[in-house]
Amino acid sequence: MNRNPLARTVFPRLTIVTGTDTDVGKTYTTAALAVAAWSSGVQRIAVYKPQQTGVRGDDPGDVDDVARLAHTAGVPSAVLTVAEGQRLSEPMAPPPAAAIDGVDLLPITAHVDRVLKLQESHDLVLVEGSGGVLVELDGQRHTIADLARELQSRAGEEVGTVVVTRPDLGTLNHTLLTLEALHHRGVRVSGIVLGSWPARPDPVQQSNRDYLAALPDVGGRRIPLLGAVPAGWNDDVS
Numbered sequence: 001m002n003r004n005p006l007a008r009t010v011f012p013r014l015t016i017v018t019g020t021d022t023d024v025g026k027t028y029t030t031a032a033l034a035v036a037a038w039s040s041g042v043q044r045i046a047v048y049k050p051q052q053t054g055v056r057g058d059d060p061g062d063v064d065d066v067a068r069l070a071h072t073a074g075v076p077s078a079v080l081t082v083a084e085g086q087r088l089s090e091p092m093a094p095p096p097a098a099a100i101d102g103v104d105l106l107p108i109t110a111h112v113d114r115v116l117k118l119q120e121s122h123d124l125v126l127v128e129g130s131g132g133v134l135v136e137l138d139g140q141r142h143t144i145a146d147l148a149r150e151l152q153s154r155a156g157e158e159v160g161t162v163v164v165t166r167p168d169l170g171t172l173n174h175t176l177l178t179l180e181a182l183h184h185r186g187v188r189v190s191g192i193v194l195g196s197w198p199a200r201p202d203p204v205q206q207s208n209r210d211y212l213a214a215l216p217d218v219g220g221r222r223i224p225l226l227g228a229v230p231a232g233w234n235d236d237v238s
Contacts, residue, residue: 025195054091
């Protein structure tokens with residue numbers, strides 16, 4: 001089994017996993033957080049995906065990948081609950097994907113209620129967003145940032161957000177813009193995770209990691225670098 005890169009992470013009972021963009025490693029990070037929680041003694045974990053796009057029929061989605069990666073790392077099936085709010089067939093942002101499928105998007109209130117319901121029966125709920133923090137979730141232009149803020153208003157200090165970012169050139173600007181957007185909306189950030197971390201990082205990637213590890217305060221609050229999840233983490237374990 002590969003070592004868990006986020007083994008020492010401590011996070012709130014309700015954690016939103018978002019990113020600076022799509023394909024930055026949110027699903028791998030969500031799985032690593034679930035494994036970290038289980039390794040620390042958490043016995044009831046739920047993973048919720050508000051909008052799953054780019055899947056058809058019974059094809060596995062991101063939450064199924066989280067379950068597979070977590071089980072590979074030793075998390076028993078009975079520990080983990082996975083759920084989707086809504087799935088759409090086209091690999092696009094939810095509003096245009098829903099238009100192509102000819103369906104209405106669930107309102108943000110439906111996702112809030114579902115997450116809080118999961119929280120009633122689980123010790124930890126991980127919510128994996130789609131794309132970046134300002135990707136729209138519903139027909140009223142609500143975003144993952146809005147979802148995080150609404151959950152904070154309902155569940156208080158039990159809620160935090162983890163931002164997953166790339167290690168490559170340009171990530172510092174994207175990360176700082178994302179943190180600024182979240183701070184502007186009053187969203188509490190628990191930390192940053194570098195996703196898709198290469199086996200042999202180049203000087204730029206290593207420099208970016210060093211910078212993010214010593215990130216200047218955002219809005220008077222220190223945002224820690226929680227770790228780096230290797231590219232394809234646990235995919236190569238049989």
